[in-house]
Amino acid sequence: MPLIDHVGVDRIYGPFVLLKGTPDVGFGELAQIRMKNGDHRLGQVVLNGEDATLVQVFSGTSDLVPETTAVRFLGRPLEMKLSPALIGRVFSGLGEPRDDCGPVYSAYSKDVNGSPLNPMARVYPRNFIQTGISAIDVLVTLIRGQKLPIFSGNGLPHNKLAVQIANQSQLVGEENFAVVFAGIGVKRDDAAYFMEELFEKGRTKNMVVFLNLADDPVIERIATPRFALTVGEYLAFELNMHVLVIMTDITNYCEALREIGVAKGEVPSRKGYPGYMYSDLASLYERAGVLKGIQGSLTQIPILTMPNDDITHPIPDLTGFITEGQIVLSRELDSRGIYPPIDVLASLSRLMKDGIGKGYTREDHPDLASQLYASYSRVQDVRALASVIGEDELSQIDISYMDFGKSFENTFIKQSYDEDRDISESLDIGWKLLKMLPRNELTRISKEEADARLK
């Protein structure tokens, strides 16, 4: 069927154009909005009825003239062309080439929205990824196929940490390891940093990049992570690669969602974000995992900056409700010069329970992790007390907690940007630290374990 141009639109508001009398349009269908000067923009049908169709224009509606704007419905959803030749390429946030290598040729393409994975098709992720970072490996263990976001704040070294994880995670440098990077409303510098550190300096041979820069159209941000994940799924589940998808900054993505919701006149939920933001974010984050009978895996590290460092803000909050844990960065540790400034008590890896211990990392790992958490959490109480009554007034036991806390931060959490610690090394540091505390205080460790490890 030939594609028809509908010339003239009836309403233009926010990122939307409304057309009357276009019955043969499918919900979610892709549309091309053509301007008189020959430029065209992409849009998507977000509401369609028998007498009107509402199209959301990805690059915005500025300069559109109602009389001369033509809309052509393409009869297909927003898609990404897929082929092994994608590897090494850089695309815009809407999947158009951003490098000089020309268009991707392939007869095979997929709807970027993906489809829900059948839970029956999943395999529970259990394989530990060593990142070489003690705080992560021992206390917030990353598992292949996990979705583990970094909750950060403006000015904190989340990019550096994400790069370190990507560069040090085992498998790096192997043929079947790939990084897909989605820059969502990122600054040009940040984008350049990632490309340079991962691609040029780093050991990652296989990389695909989608970039929506800070000055690129806001609405496009809705599509950017979906392109990245579609490629991620293709590499992982069709080409059997182990794929790490880094998406930054989810906060920009959510802001775009809010903008659309407001423009549509929807009833907002908390802080003006749409009521369906949970489901929308889930449609991104759930696109991770390990599947039956498939060699590859898709691991996600989304990065978000918490507005005002507030973890109860809807963006980190809804993310935390969907992802399998979170790595939280602390401004306080950062200001004390501790890199990586991981707030281990607020951080969590939900998948570590089945991916550590005997047969996975080391037998003593679960109890050690639990004890380090408990002891370090006690440190916080003691510090609070010390700030009230003064360190001199502390009891003997409390003083040992103060010392433990300092050493824990300076020798366990703190490490340098290129320091790649083996898991055994990290665990041993943990045990050494526990020796600073009285044996009676170590209630999470069985007596046998304590006898063996704390000689």
Add this chain to the structure above:
Amino acid sequence: MEKQGIIIMTNGPVVKARGIREFAMHEMVYVGEMRLMGEIIRIDEDEATIQVYEDTQGLKAGEPVFGRGEPLSIALGPGLLGNIFDGVGRPLGALYEKGGIFIPRGIKVPEIDTEKTWELEPEVKVGDIATSGTVIATIKETPLVSHKVMVPPGLEGEFTFVLPKGTFKADVTVAKVRDSRGQEIEIPMVQRWPVRVPRPCRQHLTPKEPLITGQRVIDGFFPIAKGGVAAIPGGFGTGKTVTQHQLAKWSEATVVVYIGCGERGNEMTDVLEEFPELEDPRSGRPLMERTILVANTSNMPVAAREASIYTGITMAEYYRDMGYDVAVMADSTSRWAEALREISGRMEEIPAEEGFPAYLPSRLAEFYERAGRVVTLNGDMGSVTIIGAVSPPGGDFTEPVTRHTKRFVRCFWALDKSLANARHFPAINWVDSYSEYVGEVEDWFSLNVDTGWSELRKRAKDLLAEDERIQQVVRLVGEDVLPDSERLIAFTSYLIKNGYLQQGAFGPDSFSPPSKGFAILSLIMHFYDRAFALIRQGVPFSLLRGGDAVANLVHLKELSSEELEAQLPKIREKLDAFMEKTGSERLAARGR
């Protein structure tokens, strides 16, 4: 000919259709050429609003809508146990086999496997009276559960045909009944039931027996009754799902229905992989043999999420009607409420608080009211216990879903972010949580665990409450200034928290029978009493906390209940000996 309307508008999961005067409110429909599943949720003159249970991408105005002549219903029969279904009752296993790793749209599979055969044992004969609920035949559905094929509610008469003993597929007619009007009605092995309608029972009874969960903080402090309702609210990562999984594993129910409502795919996989390997502590059989999973994960269509709660509870009521104790876990009811909100928003209804529709509280009430201990239609006793997780935004319990849920549940297990951050699990806060069933189940505990159960529970809770006050002082001035009697309270509370309330889900302590918890707690309180007496005689507290026998009190939970029972006298002896010795040495020294 099929009834037919046409689509006039598509807005995400909500579709409007015209030409539906023949359709019924809440009728199930097929939407579009792809025949997506949907349900009519509003009728305005000639227009219906339909919520669609599958992704609506590509739907066009003018496509047809077909009526199915029944409200949203699911198939009930043997083969539910051990299986996993989506929110509208489609078996995910069959969808996987037919559709692959992603769930395709418009796919149709039989809801109950009609290839599988069952050994049928008739319980009635021709000429017998048939009334609602009469058990026609039994089928060993799994080694754990005997499935009863019953006369559907509302049908009475006389059996004119009964299928003889034998092996049959699920699509057979098991009996025929001539009703009072002389009509002969066929009763199939697999029966359908509209999910939004509660299945009837003869009478509701007050709960009496606790549902033993094997979790000390629950059984010992905040018990739930069989037929009771509980909520577990908590911010992200505080342990709702782990607790729900624990309850699904260890609860003393005959059948468990676990509803994953808008949560993670991997959590369902976890259950699917783990439960077949885990043994029911009572029968030694794999737990999967008594478990039904309903999974509508967060990335599946939102309207089907709304339905999943009803699908799950209907399955539970069906097994209740066979005379069983059924436990339902719903993780998370907040996602269900959000699905309501999303659909309501698309229908442009006027919202009440935070965008939720005004009917949110009544929907919550209707759901929780489907729990209860009942006399079934055939005079047996059965129960449905509901345990709903609540996910308050920002962990704030004053938000609408938590607040309204609180009105309808009688057991509230409040999860606490700071406990979770300190890795005190289960992070159930002992001050904010409550159970209104304590009075009703006390007798059971005193009969089956120990006559001192209530007294011990009360003393331990009072001690913790006292400790809460003391800790406020400690936070201001440190422990050193406390009088010894208060330091003892603080220390004993520490023992209770670490040695009793804390219970790891992933180790040998995962299931703790009430007797084990009772033994640990009585030892800790025994220590308290002895120490209290000594302190009054002037023995300094610092001498009493040091001994190995005292430190050992936090490690008792690592023992299995058998080991603990065997070693109990010795442990107690050691503790007494230490106290004795410390006390008399000190007093002697002073006397000199």
